[in-house]
Amino acid sequence: MNLDRAVMAFAGVMILISVLLVHFVSPWWLLFTAFIGLNLLQASFTGFCPAAMLFKKFGVRGGSCAFK
Template sequence: MNIDRALMMFAGIMILISLLLTHFVHPGFVWFTVFIAANLIQASFTGFCPAAIIFKKLGIKTGCAFK
């Protein structure tokens, strides 16, 4: 698995968690979902993603998007 695929999986899991928190805990957790979406949008423009940096330090091989 490379960073690109790991990042998509991580983002998907975080979105599902935030939706579950919104539904079962408090509606305010919808802002967590908004934060994840905003981070994905800015990463697509800038190429900077904190999660990609962490995955790289954990030893996951780089993909074509985050080098």
């Protein structure tokens, strides 16, 4: 698995978890979903992605995206 796929898989899992939390716990968890979406949007413009930095530290090999 390369870095691009790891970041997309992580974001997808976080969104699914937040949807479950909205359904079973509280609608306030939609703020978490919005945070994930905003982070994905800013990463697409700036290349800065905290999840990518974390995965790099765990030794996930780079992909085609230029994450900083």
